[in-house]
Amino acid sequence: MQKIVATLLERLTTYVFPAIALTLTLGLFVWGKDGSSVEEGRLLNIKVWEQTDAVPIESPVLQMDRLVFRGESTSIDTRRSTAPFWFEFVIPEGSRDQGTLIDFPSRHSMGVTCWDTATGQQLGSSDHREAQGSIAGSRAGFSLEIAPVLLRAVVLCRSSFRGPAKISARSWSADALSRAQLSHRNTGVMIEAAIGVLAVFMLLTAFVNSSALYLAFVGGLVLNMRMASLSVGTDFYFLGMQVPIEYLIPMRQWTLCLYFANTVGLFYVLFKQELKAVKVKWPLTLLYLQSLAFLILAPVVPYESLLPPLWAATFAGIVVISAYVFLILRKTHSRVAAWYGASIFLTLIATLNEVFIAATGQRIFEYGLNSVTAAIGSALLASAAVAEHMRTHRLQNLRAQRLLEAAYQDSPIGLFSVTHGTHISKTNPAFESMVAALGAVRKADLSDLFDREVQTRIASLRCASEGGVLELQTCIKSKDLADSKWFSLRASTADGAIVECSLQDITTQVSATERLEYLAGHDPLTGCLNLRGLIQETERITQRPCGLAYFDLDRFKLINDLYGHSAGDQVLTQVTERMRGVLHHTDVLARIGGDEFVIVFFEGTINTCESKCNTIATLIAASPFQIETQSFELDISAGLVGTDQFKSTDLKGLVSAADMLCRMAKKRPRQHMVVMKSDDRFLQQHQDELDLINCLERGETPEGLFLVMQPEISFSRPFDSLNFEVLVRLRKSNGDVVPAGTIIEAAEAHGKTAIIDRWVVGTTVRWIEAHAHQLLTTRFVGVNLSGGSLNDEAFTQELFALFEQHPVALEKLCIEITETVAITDMRKMQHFIDRVRAMGGKVALDDFGAGYSSFGYLKELSVDSLKLDGSLVRDAVRIHAGQAIIVAIGGLVRNLGMKSVGEFAEDLPTIKVLFDAGIDYAQGYGISRPVTPEEILAASSGADFIQDEAIRAFFESIQDSESASMPLFRDSRRD
Incomplete structure (x- = not known):
């Protein structure tokens, strides 16, 4: 109904109203001509x-x-x-x-x-x-x-x-003046009738179309009517009512100002788009400012003072608008501009006529064109401009509808409309193709294609009084094919009467998303879950697991290094297959690292879990893995925890505990799996490690760290020097002490060793410098740095800055570097060693013999000493070959000008083996356990800590002997 009324009003406004106004104008022209023959009074x-x-x-x-x-x-x-x-x-x-x-x-x-x-x-x-x-x-x-x-x-x-x-003053006869007065009244009525009717219909048009342009034109028509009444002197009345005399002048003043502003505003609204193409815009800007200025001045400036500038601005405005209309006509050939230009021209003629009348009292146009005909004619032409604008707008809408319909039909997205409940009333070819591909026979109703949820949601959308939009994804089963397709459905409605819907095939995107989600939770090589997928899977299963195992393949890195990652990938695939062959369907297997696997057991007891893990370990080690012509043998280490002791621990905590057990198993060559069933000590150790990890992850130094020191005694002059290695411990709030192994393993496992080493080195340096006057016989103080810290550029820069600030302490400091760390990047490590020694410090190679020992690289690293790993020293008494190795190392080190230190000197026979091999220093429980810094300061030599009388007697004999093995540790800054 609204559309019919709007169309009717559009046609009336476009054709009927201008025709009526034209007829009235022609009649007024005739009336104006006849009116001019009315008898005029005699001027006195x-x-x-x-x-x-x-x-x-x-x-x-x-x-x-x-x-x-x-x-x-x-x-x-x-x-x-x-x-x-x-x-x-x-x-x-x-x-x-x-x-x-x-x-x-x-x-x-x-x-x-x-x-x-x-x-x-x-x-x-x-x-x-x-x-x-x-x-x-x-x-x-x-x-x-x-x-x-x-x-x-x-x-x-x-x-x-x-x-x-x-x-x-004019002299009139009574009859003549009566006729003139009647003509004057008729003129006022004619103005209000002609322009007023046009304004009323335009007002209806503005309301129906919700158009700001038409509403502005209504205001212009009313103001035009008042201007015509003012021109002929009928503005004492408005719509048949007399205007109070006290309001007459303000009304005239506001009429003039509003008419000027409305004319400028209407011009802008009509030609907003066309004016964007005009380059010269400052005259129009001045015109806008003038119209605003007159609206501001209207209530404060007297009527007589406002008239002259308003006349000048009106004339200038007509000239400016006429110029712009000419430019628009030349560029666009707009019929709207043509009609409006004619209206402006007629207004200009009428204005000049009024100015001439005001100046001379004579009318330029005696016949036809007068104030009334000019006003109505101008309104008629402006109406024609608006009508043309309306027609242009209607044509644009029709063109847009055609383009929209073409786009609707050509769209690759399926489009359809829903009316009368769930009835599909309109579709496009893309939708038809989608439906045909699904094998659907009917497509006239939502129920033919979509499930109940889609129908319900679209029905709820129709019930929304203010309309709305919904978006969802739905799966439609094919009736002829076994597979299904996914679609994105978007539905919207303005009033609930019609729901416009779009349907887009997103099967490929859904498949890709599912693949990405699969990869996000699975290992693409083996198909196992990764850690993220394992967490999600255990969260999905409400049952709590009974056990969790952590597996780590031994020496797997050698396969990648020697035969390439392709061979390593094939080995991992075969390892996964062997594991799966043992597991129950309720067990969950995950690969969480390069060669690390986790199994979560949901059924059985801890003994059942242990049996499965032993079977897996046996299968891995029993038969080699065959890759083409190559065979690879592997061992596996495992840690198994029962969940009864971890009732409040999440999956990550269980994995961490099993990982800790697996690391323990790797350190036990004869035991490939460590099982934790109910061990309070392990639980406490694991909790200590977790607390440390949480603290280190926050970048904080753990509270309770303290230093202990283990003496290293000289075989040359055991009673003349006090040398020792600094070791770190952690005292908990309850007084228990966490050993160094737990601290270092937690830091190394999470790449936070720099936090521990920064505290150890800083505390040691400050302690040495504070007690340098009491450490007169101390030649060196060993401090161990981990590989993670040495590879941290920020840490090494802080370390050298600390050394520069404490040169006295650096003279006694000996930085110990693990052998495996040193040979990883020898060029970088040699640069570090040279810089430490150049500043006055010493560098030792720690754990020599524990890794890939090679005498060849010793000539590449100019360290001050070597510290033999305990695994070489521990069995030297029982195994002749071990003694031979120590002798060889002692001789080599001596010839290279270095010092040597033997660890694990636990008893007198071991100490004697080290002495006979020419080792310079001994460190172990046979000499002393780690002691406090206060005990170090109270001693004068390392021999003061020996408790065993036989060992002490042995070192006294060495002290009295004139054939000491070697002189004491020399200054590192040697030629």
Whole structure:
């Protein structure tokens, strides 16, 4: 219904209303021509005096003396003065039968009072509110009825004016003036009827179309009507009602300003798009500012002062708008611009006519074009411009509809409309193809394609009073094929009457997403879960696991290094297959690292889990893995935890505990699996490690760290030097001490060794410097640095900065570097060693013999000493080959100019083996367990800590011997 009404109004506005306005205009042209033949009154000569002072005049008749020497004229310009004007005239002799009236026609006259100069009697007065005596309102001004006795008498009048008034007086017969007054009233009615009807219909059009343009044009028509009424002097009335005299001047002032602003605004609204293509915009900007300025000045500036700038701005505005209309016509050939240009031209002619009338009192166009016809003609042409704009807009809408329909039909996305519940009323070819591919016979209803959820949600969307949008994904089963397809469905509605839907095949995207989700939770090589997928799977299973095993393949890195990653990948695949062959369907297997696997057991007991893990270990080690012509043998280490002891621990905590057990198994060559069933000590150790990890992950130094020191005794002069290695411990709040192994393993496992080493080195350096005067016999203090710290650029920079600040402590410091770390990047490590020694420190190679020992690289690393790994020293007493190796190392080190230190000197036989092999220093429980810094400061040599009398006697014999093995540790800054 709304569309029908809108279309009807559009057609009326486009065709009927302009035709009516054109007919009225032609009629007014004829009426204007006929009106011009109406008898005009005879102009009388008048003398005028302007009263410039404000002194009240007691006897108006006495003012005639001021008019004696005034010249006579038929019309006098007030020059917009608001002062009272006095004028006199002689009443001509007329016909008594017809009656004689004197008309004062100025529409700017606010009131008039007249006297008979012969008798001094007041003839009458009027001010548009009330009339007295013989004076009454007449057309736009006033008229004086002349009694027969006054014929040829002299009449004196006083009048006030507002605006560009002309003072004049005309002699009329009663019949002629009556006809002129009737014509004047008809003119006002014609203006309001012609333009008012057009404004009413345009207002309806604006409401129906919700158009700001049409609404602005309604305001323009109303203002145009008031301007025409002002021009002919009928603005004393509005829609048949008299305007109070006190509001007349403000209404005229606001009418002029609003008309100017509305004209500029309407021009902008009509040609907003076209004006963007015009390069010169500053004149139009000035015009906008002028229109705003007049609206601001209207309530504060007097009417007479506002008129001259408003006239000038109006003329300039017409010129500027005409120029822009010309530019728009030249660029776009717009018919809207043509109609509007004609309206502007007609307005310009009418304005010039009014200015000329105001200046000379003569009309340029005596026939046809007058104020009324100009106003109605201008409104008609502006209506035609708006109608053309409406037609253009309608054509654009039709074109947009055609384009939209073409896009609807050509869209690769399936489009359909739902009406009357679930009925599919309209579809496009893409939708038809989708439906045909699914093998659906019917497609007229939602239930033919979609499940109940889709139907329900679209139904709820239809019930929304304010409309809405919904988006969802749905799977549609094919009726002919076994597979299904995924679609993205988007539905929207404005009022619930029609639901517009789009259907897009997203099967490929869904498959890709599912693949990505699979890869995010699975290992692409073996198909096992990864750690993320394992966590998600265990969260999905509500049952709590009974056990968790952590597996780590031994020596797997050698396969990748020697035969490439392709071979390693094939081995991993075969390892996975062997594991799966043992597991139950409820067990969950995951690969969480390069060669690390986790199995979560959900059924059975811990003994059952242990049996499965032993079977897996046996299968891995029993038969080699065959890759083409190559065979690879592997062992596996495992840690198994039962979950009864970890009731409040999440999966990551269980994995961490099993990992810790697996690391313990790797350190036990004869035991490939460590099982934790109920071991309070292990639980406590694991908790300690977790607390450390949490602290280190936050980047914080653990509270409770402290230092202990283990002496290293010299075989040359055991009672003359006090040398020792600094070791770290952690004291918990309950007083228990966490060993160094737990601290270092936790830090190394999470790459946080720099935090521990930073504290150890810093604390040691400050302690040495604080007690340097008590450490006079100390030649070196060993401090071990882990590989993770040495590979941390920030840590090494802080380390050297610390050394520069504490040179005294650095003289005694010996940095111990693990052998496996040193040979990883020998060039980088040699640079580090050279820099430490250049600053005055010493560097030792720790755990020599534990890794890939090679005497060849010793010539590449200019360290100060070697510390033999305990595995070489421990069995040297029992195994002759072990003694031979120690002897060889001792001789080599001595020839290279280095010192040597033997660890694990637990008893006298081991100490004697080290002495006989030429080792320089011994360290172990046979000498002393780690002691506190206070005990170190209280001793004078490393021999002071020996408790075993036999060992002490042995070292006393060495001290007294003149054939000591070697001199004491020399200064590292040697040639």
